[in-house]
Amino acid sequence: MLLELVLFLKNYKDKMEKLIITCAITGAEVTKEVNPAVPYTIEEMAQSAYEAYKAGASIIHLHARYDDGTPTQDKVRFKALADAILEKCPDVIVQVSTGGAVGMSRDERLDVLNISPEMATLDCGTLNFGGDDIFVNTENDIKYFAEKMNNLGVRYEMECFEKGHIDTTLRFIKKGIIQNHLHYSFVLGVRGGMTGEERDFLFLKESIPSSATFSVAGIGKYEFSLAELSIKHGGHVRVGLEDNIYLEKGILTKSNAELVEKVVKIAKKYGREIATPCETRKILEMEKNNGKTM
Ligand code: KMH
Ligand code: ZN
Numbered sequence: 443m444l445l446e447l448v449l450f451l452k453n454y455k456d457k458m459e460k461l462i463i464t465c466a467i468t469g470a471e472v473t474k475e476v477n478p479a480v481p482y483t484i485e486e487m488a489q490s491a492y493e494a495y496k497a498g499a500s501i502i503h504l505h506a507r508y509d510d511g512t513p514t515q516d517k518v519r520f521k522a523l524a525d526a527i528l529e530k531c532p533d534v535i536v537q538v539s540t541g542g543a544v545g546m547s548r549d550e551r552l553d554v555l556n557i558s559p560e561m562a563t564l565d566c567g568t569l570n571f572g573g574d575d576i577f578v579n580t581e582n583d584i585k586y587f588a589e590k591m592n593n594l595g596v597r598y599e600m601e602c603f604e605k606g607h608i609d610t611t612l613r614f615i616k617k618g619i620i621q622n623h624l625h626y627s628f629v630l631g632v633r634g635g636m637t638g639e640e641r642d643f644l645f646l647k648e649s650i651p652s653s654a655t656f657s658v659a660g661i662g663k664y665e666f667s668l669a670e671l672s673i674k675h676g677g678h679v680r681v682g683l684e685d686n687i688y689l690e691k692g693i694l695t696k697s698n699a700e701l702v703e704k705v706v707k708i709a710k711k712y713g714r715e716i717a718t719p720c721e722t723r724k725i726l727e728m729e730k731n732n733g734k735t736m
Contacts, residue, residue, distance in 0.1 A: 462657060463500060469685070480687075481683075482508070490699075492527070500722040502527060504539060505542070535561055541563055565577070567603065572633035581610065588620055608646060630642060631662055658678070661685050669681060673714050
């Protein structure tokens with residue numbers, strides 16, 4: 443009986459991929475007013491990214507902001523930011539946001555591709571973002587973004603906030619518009635999108651191609667419950683101040699690193715080891731992408 447259990451656990455561990463942790467360090471909407479740890483300046487962001495990387499993050503999901511917190515997709519600001527991060531952690535994967543902030547135009551959002559990022563997001567549908575805000579990603583926008591990234595050899599992660607977004611990707615894969623290794627990010631718990639309940643997570647997980655990899659970003663109260671579910675189901679995890687400002691109910695996190703550390707602890711419980719940036723590139727088949735390896 444004990445031997446069976448040991449063999450089961452070994453088999454489970456062998457089958458489970460190492461865990462990719464993405465840290466979304468700042469976003470475009472969250473402010474220092476709600477949590478002073480939200481980084482704005484280049485120095486603050488580079489330091490926060492470094493601490494998250496030391497704690498176990500192999501991908502930094504990056505939005506650029508000016509020193510007063512205003513979001514921008516300006517390539518000059520993004521380049522300075524990415525360079526500052528890569529100086530402190532040279533092998534980390536910088537994943538730039540092409541989502542930017544609500545209300546930005548298509549071409550404004552795509553300015554960041556001019557810095558030749560290794561990885562970027564591809565937002566796969568429109569969503570209400572609470573109040574009067576709408577995060578617009580029309581079918582033509584998604585096609586336009588994907589084609590630009592295909593041409594530039596930029597690896598993209600498909601951000602899906604609800605099931606219709608996944609269905610769009612499936613159509614685009616068939617048409618050859620989405621071409622790279624299929625890596626999804628389920629962003630759940632946005633006001634206006636799907637909740638982060640287990641039922642919703644399972645629905646999305648079952649809806650993607652079996653060859654695809656996925657990561658889960660739980661917004662607000664869903665951050666750690668979804669992280670745990672994803673870890674259990676062989677998926678990957680995104681945490682960070684962009685998505686959630688609390689370490690636990692009522693307790694603000696002091697840093698992005700604290701959020702990453704908490705995921706590392708959950709991963710240990712399930713025997714999932716943490717992927718280095720090099721291992722992350724292998725899992726996401728990025729060594730075939732863009733000539734960049736390490
Ligand atoms: N800030 C949101 C409007 C992404 O990074 O690609 C969009 C967003 C998605 O955060
Ligand atoms: Zn983002």
